[in-house]
Amino acid sequence: MVDWGLAVAIGSKLAGEGPTVTRAEAGSVVAELRADAVRSTGLVRDFTGLDAPDGTAPLLVVDRPGWVRANAEGFKVATGPMMRKLVEKREPHRISQMIGSKVTGAEVGGLLGFLAGKVLGQFDPFHDPAGRLLLVAPNIVHVERELDVDPSDFRLWVCLHEETHRVQFTAVPWMRDHLFSEIEAIGETLDPGSLLEGGLDRITDAIKAGRQGGSIIDMFSTPEQREILDRVTGMMSLLEGHADVVMDDVGPQVIGSVKEIRAKFTKRRQGIGTLDRILRRLLGLEAKMAQYRDGARFVRAVVDKVGMDEFNAVWAEPAHLPSKAELTDHDGWVRRVLG
Template identity: 85%
Template sequence: MVDWELAISIGSKLAGEGPVVTRAEADEVVAELRADADHSTGLVRDFTGLSAPDHTAPVLVVDRPGWVRANAEGFQVATGPMMRKLSDKRVPKGIAHAVGSKVTGAEVGGLLGFLAGKVLGQFDPFYEPSGRLLLVAPNIVHVERELDVDPTDFRLWVCLHEETHRVQFTAVPWMRDHLFSEIEAISDTLEPSSFLEGGLERITEAVRNSRKGSLVDMFSTPEQREILDRVTGMMSLLEGHADVVMDDVGPQVIGSVKEIRAKFTKRRQGVGTLDRLLRRLLGLEAKMAQYRDGARFVRAVVDKVGMDEFNAVWAEPAHLPSKAELSDHDGWIRRVLG
């Protein structure tokens, strides 16, 4: 249903190459990011109490096209259950199949091209057997120049956040399987006819009415929204936890961490109109809320019961906070810690 190679080609072209650097500068950035990721492992372990086996998930320093290809591969895995269900119910033949796969390939490529210039780093949980960490070197260089911050400090700051995600997924053995099971659950709720009908009208309504939310919201049934709320709780925890680590560990090893955080937060708010529209449609504004809400939850619980007690959140899927508990940390404490 998706021409993935076309998606990669289009996404790579739309992404561009990023800032101009010499070969020597590029080699220096790659080496520093690899060293920072390795250095971050121990810092994250000491702060969080989470112990992940060393080198269980590879660290890749990539350019924008490399990020596009890696995410196309991840999308193939993540959307596999949904694609199989849609294909079983509605199997196009011949030229219809060829045209359809290229259209969807172009759409996915456009999405990847837009995101490829914005992502600094990412843990890819879909890569077998234990995931992989991606650090997008040109984007990190672009942002550190744009913010006019110390490059060495900024690179370690980014690595602290992303390495926390690697630790979360490799130190908590059930996390990947739980994420996959939620994706399967969403796929099980899909009714191909209702999913495919009225697509253009829904997209148009989402563009016209900012209160309607993202495209994900427009296609969600009540049952799907219940699953998405669970996923939101989990992802908000992971993102907020990583933000707390990068900011609280930062002062020990990053002299300019307060300046970096202030400038970075201001940059998040300073996007243009088109960029804001695309972020809303793609659900990226919700992701920004995940950082904020998740960090607030983590700090509130840790301040009240300490890190050791907070780490009960990693014991089993039932201990993950719900979307509602993100703003009710006392409710989570009562439910999980008694």
């Protein structure tokens, strides 16, 4: 149903190679990022109280094509529940007749190619057995040059955020399985027929809505799916906001220019062009930016109110994760979880 090889080929071509560096410079960047990721583990543990076991979730410093390959593998796993649902309904042949694996492969490749030039780092929870951490070296170099910030400070700042994600998923053993169960739940709600009927019209409507902030995800969400997506939004906002708090609050201890970096980085997010902004909205990336903001506010508010030790009750079980509504009602979460 999806030509993954074609997706990787198209995505890698669209992604480009990134900034020009010498072989020696590239080697130095990779070595520094690896060292910064290792250093970040202890900094994250001391600040958050989360202790991740050693030897889990390997670190990969990759180029843009490497990120595309890794995420194609992740997409294949993430879409597994939907594919199984279609097989159960005996729909693959009908779908392949209508759209074809090469068409879907090209679409996925275009998405990966667009994102590959923007992502600085990522925790990939879909890689067995415990996930893996990806740092995209050319993008980190590109942004540090664009912002004109201290390269060593910026690299450690990025590593603090991404290493926090690795710690979240490896120190909290149920987190990965919980994410998989939510994806499985979405797959169970899919109606293969409805995905095919009027699909082009839905995408066209999503493009129009994208100018006002809608996304393709919104167009394909039933009420049941929205309920699941709201739970996932609460979880992902917590993870992203928690990582942002770590990178900014630990930063002053070890990163002299952290305030300058944050100010310039935030301004850069606001300065994207019109086409880029529409694409981000269509793909739901504007919502992801809100996750950073809302999640960080939630974490700071709860920690300020009850302290880090009490806040860490959020990691005890899935029921303790904040709902989407509780992201802006931290007192409600405190009452529900901490009594």
